[in-house]
Amino acid sequence: MRTVADLGIGEHGFISGFTDEKLSLKLLEMGCLPGTEVILTHHAPFGDPIAIKVSGYTLSMRREEAATILINNI
Amino acid sequence: MAKIPKIALIGNPNAGKSSLFNTLTGLRQKTGNFPGVTMDKLTGIWQLGPKNEIEVLDLPGIYSIYPKSIDEELVINILGNPAHPDYPDMVIVVADASNLKRNLLLFSQVRDLGIPTVLALNMIDVAENEGYVINSIKLARELSVEVAEVNAKKGIGVNGLKLAVQKTLKNRFASNDGLPLPVSDELIDEIQAAFGEVDPYRSLLWLMEHDRMKMFTKDQCADLDRIMVKHDFEPKKYKSAETVKRYEFLTEVVDRCVINLNRQWDAVPVKTWTxxxxxxxxxxxxxxxxxxxxxxVMFQAVFTWATYPMDAIDAGVAFLNDWLKGILPESTFRGLLTDGLIAGIGGVLIFIPQIAFLFFFISMLEETGYMSRVMFIMDKLMRRFGLNGKSVVPLLSSVACAVPAIMSTRSIGSRKDRLITILVTPLMSCSARLPIYTVLIALVVPEKNTLFGLFNLQGFVLFILYMLGFFMALFSAYIMKLILKAKEKSYFIMELPTYKAPRFKHVSYTILNNVKVFVFEAGKVIVAISIILWVLASYGPGNSMKDASDRIKIQNPNLSGVELSNKIAGEKLENSYAGHFGKFIEPAIRPLGYDWKIGIALITSFAAREVFVGTMSTIYSLGGEIDNENATIKNRMRAEINPQTGKPMYDLALGFSLLIFYAFAMQCMSTLATTYRETKSWKYPLIQFGYMTALAYISAFLVYQALS
Known part of the structure; x- marks a missing residue:
């Protein structure tokens, strides 16, 4: 299963689900809804945290958190 | 006086809530405390008309009413509890129009609680620049609330908001769609039967969040738990499903009310400034x-530019004291007023310039949106040490004062990260340590240029001391990370807002409010301690103090004038309660190279380290006749001879031993009190005091033994 953590800079995907129930509420509230497009825009130095564009704004999260967001490419 | 209506301002972080608050209330703001919690409460008066005032309450920025950190809990405690003293008559939800859908999530939750709500659409200009045109009339109809377009930064649209608020206050109309997702009627009935007839969404909030709400007793919480089990209700599932459902609805609303010009032109998205x-x-x-x-630049400001106003305050307080001493007759009251009270207040006021400069920078960084980038690039580094990207702000602030720094840890969501940040923050060298560093460095470090002629050696040592504090904070955090158990996982899901030009008005309000908090919160303690100190240093057991002046006159028949009164002051101090304490702890501090005189300074500066210099000048019995006070303390201390070795007392070993001690020791009652308030337990201030004192003692011991 691909997750947001697998994206390279400039790559995108569509959210298909979450693997962590507790984090998922926070992510949903922040606009990471199933079916929404995410684009990875930045890595912090050392590759972690990352920043993604989602629902029209930039959201940062750690790599391990990004790994709980499942994506597909359709 | 009739009770004036109360409005609460609520909105996402970065939606412009604070600038709207400032626009509405101007300088008629006051900070206070919420009952039961230590969070600073910011309220202001909004003048609607000549005889029409409204109290506006600024609530912390949140994305959803379901709290994830302590500062977010406050919102449901107020909005969820109609009996709360701060429960508002209505709410203004401030929404960033350039990110409408996400901002409306919070709006829809607040409205469903059954509180009359007005939607203030902010940053419409930003949205239009990005190609979004919002039909706010249609939006108002779709959401069945009053919608006002505002430009909080420029203060445009306040009249429209006024009308919307007046209308809503008059109608008291709370539009309510009922529950976002249906649950069984019996569940709602059962909650309402036990806790009162309220809007169904509010009853569900009680059911799901009762652990975080202070309105419920233990028994009531148990009742709610029982109801939850009986109906097989899973809050996490419900909240997630609710959020998805709300977004589905809001997507439809936004599609109908917002025209996206970009889509029509199919243009390549422009590269924004951000x-x-x-x-x-x-x-x-x-x-x-x-x-x-x-x-x-920040350090330059705090340590160089701030010295001018600080010197002015110092001189002003000294002048006032001398003047009062001149016009008042010699009495206990005069001593208490001048050396106790006014000296204490002066000790608080002197820090205002540094705190103001520091908050100027911090609020500028936050205003522009740069601070979240700092957290972003620092997170990985800080995480290794058990901290969090968000710990950067408290660590930075504590260079001025640990009190506001500890208060700023509230936004850290994970309890473990927050605790560690609180515990290590006081290791950063605060402004109260600066005068001690200055005096001691001048005493033992020669003034010459070094390292390729680039650095002044004294300045270099000062820099090293600050770095030492920082690295010790990281090191201690690392140890605590290994010891403390985490109940929850820390997370770092955070918006990176677009860059904005800072609003200087807003920055100045932030400075003003923070200085106020410092003066009144920390100030109270410092003043109280100064008075206690004055008493301890002015009185002693038995008659030994009273007889001091006679004894000195007999022992030194040739002395007169200033020199005599200095000797007498010194003798008095030695026989005061403070002096006895100093002698009492002397055996414990001898391995660090300290004598009873330094012991007095250590004891007095336990409460607040900034009194060190003052105590030193009293101990080395200074009169008020000399112009340059600091230079004189230095000279007196330089002249002090170690009775055992016959060499100068303040040599390199003692100097560095003291410097290290002051760098690490927990000598600040205000910080301990703040830690207690923020952790709601005596355990953590005790741990903080214990480990820092041990660290200071051991390090100072090693330094002294190595250098002497």
Missing amino acids: DRLDKLFLHPVGGYLFFLAILF
């Missing part, structure tokens, strides 16, 4: 360099 700036600020190398440069 994208360009992020290329620099988030650059693996450039990003750090830029942050370092900002830090450098």
